[in-house]
Structures are given as structure tokens and as C-alpha cells.
Amino acid sequence: MTGAQPIAAPDLAIEIRGLQKTYYSGFFRRPSRGLESLDLEVPKGEIFGFIGPNGAGKTTTIKCLVGLQYPTAGHAFLLGQPIGSPEARRPLGFLPERPYFYQHLTAREFLDFYGQLFDIPAALRRQRTDALLARVDLERVADKPLHTYSKGMLQRAGVAQALINDPQLIILDEPMSGLDPLGRMLIRDLMLEEGRRGRTVFFSSHVLSDVQSICHRVGLIAGGRLRAIGSIDELLSEQVQHVDCTVRVPPQVPLLGEAVTSRGDERIVRLPPEQLDDLLVQVRQAGGQVVQVIPNRKTLEDLLLSELGRNDPTTPPGVSP
């Protein structure tokens, strides 16, 4: 961090100004940029999804925010406190990517230990530990050591430790990674519940459908720069991009659009929405049958792919057109 410390905005849970991170590696200490002057604001009470490809800078941003790495330049604040100070981490709950915990501890001991790091009184620690174990469905195995847990159970224990201090701001790095659908649903519900309680949830994820379904706003990072930010509605148009149409017609009949698959008489064709009427006429004339019509709107995945396809690192961040 450099220069005079700016004043933090009071209504923001996360405020990042020109954050940069440079790594040096190899014998000649060659520099490589992890973050290029990142600016980001997350208001209090928002569920914010942070997406981007591998190596985009998501984890680097999170590590700088929670005090695991020092930024090379720039400023950032968590709930008005400059990052790096232990006080900034007091109202923070954090789950790292692929969390590793003390394997010798039981889940109960583990949560109690983390509660002690916040100076939470013993009676309150016990109360919160019991409540959290129930909330993440680990009550039955609460007294078994963590090395006997499955990946999903460890992830749930990790989420529980992130909530032991009843945090105002929850930062989760890839919380859905490697979980089965039930595990993902549990974590998703927990995030929504915390959002309803007025907590700010900031999480990175590769599971774009989850991001799309629960976030108020999304930020897309690539190459250490913020490429797009906005609400789902702002980023993704409601307009139908293309239509997937399943039809049953004889194989020799030519059809409009791009053939996706065909099996016997049944074919799936993809075409622009304005050609759908013409396709239906073709099918009727050939004496065929329309089985299914699926309109496809732009998804976060499309946005991510289109942003990655744009190899222009100088693209200024902002709401995508």
C-alpha cells in the first residue's frame, strides 16, 4: 500500500482502490502481475459473486482482502477498516479455497478453537458451536476427528468456522468447489440466509449457475483486471440468443439452422429466434412434428466466454454493453 491513506466510504462493505499485486519468482526474481489496478465496491447487505477463469486474480484479491497477502500498491477497506489490520478481520468470516483444517481436532473442538481466536466467551462459544453444527448438519459427527470427514463435510465445517463470530461480512473462496448437488444447495441456502439477515456475502465461484441464481451483483475478473460488473439483469440481456428446436422429420428433408444432433427421425437444430416461424412451416410441410422448443438467453457463461474472447487488456471495466 502506498501514499496517503484515503477515507473509507461508510456504506460499503468492501472498497478496493487501485489494488495491485506483483509476484516475483525464479532466480532472477522475474515479476508477474497477479492484479492490475483493481477497483471494486461492494455495498453492505449485498450478495456479490466474483467470477473469472483460473489465474484471473480472484483468489489473489481475496487473499489480499483477508490479510494473507500484502498488496504491492493500492488501498482496500473492509467495513471501513483498512485491510491488514487485525481489527478489519474482526467482523469477517472467511472460507479459503480447498480448506485445510487441523485434522486432529473434532468439529466441536475445531469451532471452539476458532471461537477463542475471536475472544468469544466460553458460554457463547458453546451456544454458537451447537447452533452452527446443527445448521451445517454435522451434529451427529461433531465429536469425531476431522480426518474422518468427507470433502463435503469438511467444506461444511469450514463454512461453520467462517460463521463462528456471527460476521457482518462473509468472504468465501470457491465455496461450491467439488461439492455434490446436496452440498451445493446447503451452502447456497446458507449464503441466502446470511444475505436475508443483512450480512454481506462476497464469494468467488466457477459454478456460474449458482452465481446467477443467488447474487445481487456480479464482477467478472480476467487477467488481473475487472472486465465487467453489474446486476445479473444489467449484465445479461433478457433477449433470446438462439432457439434449440427438437423436431421429428424424415432424414432427407433439409431444415433451416445448425444441426446439433440427430437420432433417426429426431433432430435438434439451433437457429436464431427470428427463423423459428420459417422452421415450423418447413416441418409442417414435410409432415413432421415439433417435439420441443427451448429459447436460450445469454448466461454468465456466455458473458465469461465473450469477455475472455476479447483479448484486449485495456478494455475499461464497467457494465457490459
Added chain:
Amino acid sequence: MNRIWAIAKNTHREAIRDRVLYSLLFFACVMLVASLVTEEITIGDQEKIMRGTAMGAISLFSSVIAMFLGVSLVYKELERKTIYTIAAKPIPRWMFVMGKYFGLLLTLAVNLGIMALLYLVIMGLRLGMPHPSLLAFLALLFVELMLLTAWATLFSTYSGPTTASAFTLAVFVIGHLADDIWSFGQQAESPWVQRLSEFLYWALPNFEIFNVQPEATHELAIGWARVATATGYGLAYSTVVLIAAVVVFQQRDFK
């Protein structure tokens, strides 16, 4: 202080659930019991040889355990990435280093206590009440372990266990040769060699200052002034090394 104590307790709990520790402790106890055999195979001064062998075993195994646990003390947290969730809590990094250090000292104190108890039982049955010099031996051995652990902690904050082991062992060996380094310099003709040996003598730890095993073996009185001087030296030196460990750890990025 509560937070340091929480980390110390967790470190101690992790160590006592480690099977390797029990193996080392087991061998230490075997060596202590084996010291009884020396009575059968030595002529004259059997009591001194029994005491010397047993104290040597306590000293050796305590140091081995301190080095074994100390060199991976902080590194293990980085390697296993358990540090990620700890460092993201409102814990200043110095508190973490101190918590780990005190947790290891607690483990070493318990181990030393077990070995001392076994020593008292074995020697008590054979040789009667122990001489008070045993207390000075145990106290100074613990101060030595404090200093050794501080060095191991320092190396552990920036290097892997293999490198840290090599460095800690080097400090341990050189520390026991400190008086020889001084003597070598005094006998050298070159003033440069003299100055270098003096510099090394004062810069490197002198572990021999804690060594009262010969006096304790011969049941000679050990003055409290000597114990206090060695303890003060050990505490001051450990503090300096721990400050260096905190400074190094404070700069680290956790990748």
C-alpha cells in the same frame, strides 16, 4: 493473552496426538531404564555412571524432540494451509508465532516432566533421595530447550523442515562448541582469526552455559548465581531470536 493461549493449547494438543512424539518419548524412557544396566557393566563409580547415562538420555531426547517438533512448527501450518483460516482471524502474526512457540514449550515441559519423574523413580529406588543439583540440571536444560526451540521456530518461519533441521542442528552443535571457538581464537596468532572467533563466540548461542550435567552427575553444589545468569542469558537470547522470527513471519505472503 487468551488468543495466544488458545493457539498454544492447540499446538500442544496437535503434538500430543502425534504418534512420532510417543516413539521418541518411548526410546527416551528405554534409555533411562537401560541406565540401570550400566551398574552391571562398569567398575567403580557406578552411581555416577548411572546418573550420567540417565541425564544424558534426558538431555539428548529432549533436544531431539525440541528440534523435531520445532523445525516444522510454523512451516507445517503453511504447507497444510491451516494458516489461511488462522491468519484471516483478528490475530496479529506475532501472536500466532508466540502461541506456536509456547505450545511447543508446553509439550517439551510435559515430556521433560515425564522423563524427570521416571528418573526420580529409577534413581530413587536404587540410589535414594536425589541431590538438589538435579533441579538445576532440569531447569537449565529447559532454558536450553527454550533457546533451541526459538532457533527452530525462526528457521521454520521461512524454510522447509529439511533446511530448518540442518540449520537448527548446526546452531545446536556450534552452540555446544562455543567455548572451543573462543579457545581456538585465543591460541591463533592472526589477530583477524582472533577477532572472528570472538565475534562468533558472542554472536552464536553458547549452549554450554546451560550444561551443568557434570556437576549434577557428581552431585556437586551448583550456585544459584550461575543458574540465574544462564537463565537470564537464555531468556534474553530466546527473545531476540523470537523477535527475528516474528519479523520474518510478518513479511510473508501466504501463497
